[in-house]
Amino acid sequence: EVQLVESGGDLVQPGGSLRLSCAASGFSVSNNYMTWVRQSPGKGLEWVSLIYGGGATYYADSVKGRFTISRDSSKNTFYLQMSRLRIEDTAMYFCARGRGNYFPYFATWGQGTLVTVSS
Amino acid sequence: IQMTQSPSTLSASVGDRVTITCRASQSISDWLAWYQQKPGQAPKLLIYRASNLEAGIPSRFSASGSGTEFTLTIRSLQPDDFATYYCQRYNLYSWTFGQGTKVEIK
Numbered sequence: 001e002v003q004l005v006e007s008g009g010d011l012v013q014p015g016g017s018l019r020l021s022c023a024a025s026g027f028s029v030s031n032n033y034m035t036w037v038r039q040s041p042g043k044g045l046e047w048v049s050l051i052y053g054g055g056a057t058y059y060a061d062s063v064k065g066r067f068t069i070s071r072d073s074s075k076n077t078f079y080l081q082m083s084r085l086r087i088e089d090t091a092m093y094f095c096a097r098g099r100g101n102y103f104p105y106f107a108t109w110g111q112g113t114l115v116t117v118s119s
Numbered sequence: 120i121q122m123t124q125s126p127s128t129l130s131a132s133v134g135d136r137v138t139i140t141c142r143a144s145q146s147i148s149d150w151l152a153w154y155q156q157k158p159g160q161a162p163k164l165l166i167y168r169a170s171n172l173e174a175g176i177p178s179r180f181s182a183s184g185s186g187t188e189f190t191l192t193i194r195s196l197q198p199d200d201f202a203t204y205y206c207q208r209y210n211l212y213s214w215t216f217g218q219g220t221k222v223e224i225k
Binding site: 035037044045046047050058060094099100103104105106107109110111112 | 150152154156160161162163164167168173205207209210211212213214215216217218219
């Protein structure tokens with residue numbers, strides 16, 4: 001069964017750092033599109049970052065230079081390293097697996113992990 | 120590219136035919152997906168490539184469109200369909216969601 005489980009969400013002060021993890025089962029993260037999407041409380045969905053099977057990475061302008069997506073094939077897990085966190089980064093962070101012959105859309109989702117940035 | 124959904128909220132009854140519109144600020148061909156999200160849950164993929172029904176999604180859901188205007192239709196609304204629906208345009212390097220349409224019970 002294909003499954004994604006996020007972890008690492010926490011309360012952190014503005015300017016702080018946090019690393020989110022997304023453990024995959026039923027498929028390999030190393031040859032799939034893997035992505036992070038966030039949702040601020042009561043708001044809509046915002047794409048954050050994506051890593052291609054070949055290793056190329058992309059980021060939303062709102063997080064570029066502050067967040068880094070990566071993966072560990074040996075643990076079948078991918079990560080979102082977040083630094084210089086801002087209050088507006090407060091959100092539920094979902095990981096997802098992309099699918100698509102040309103461009104990826106998000107077919108399988110985890111249940112999310114909550115990040116709260118507050119002093 | 121901006122994605123704009125209408126309406127933002129839709130009140131409907133069980134059995135109603137419901138249509139949600141998603142407009143792109145410029146042409147996106149058919150690179151559009153639709154998702155359903157219920158409170159406290161992750162989004163669920165309904166439609167990809169503008170009109171392709173995801174496996175396991177009931178056939179009462181359908182979608183169409185290309186270029187800048189797209190629609191999601193629920194043929195006969197069921198109690199399980201009350202949720203928020205998002206469109207999403209996608210390409211090689213960026214992904215943008217619409218603001219969402221909440222379908223609520225009338």
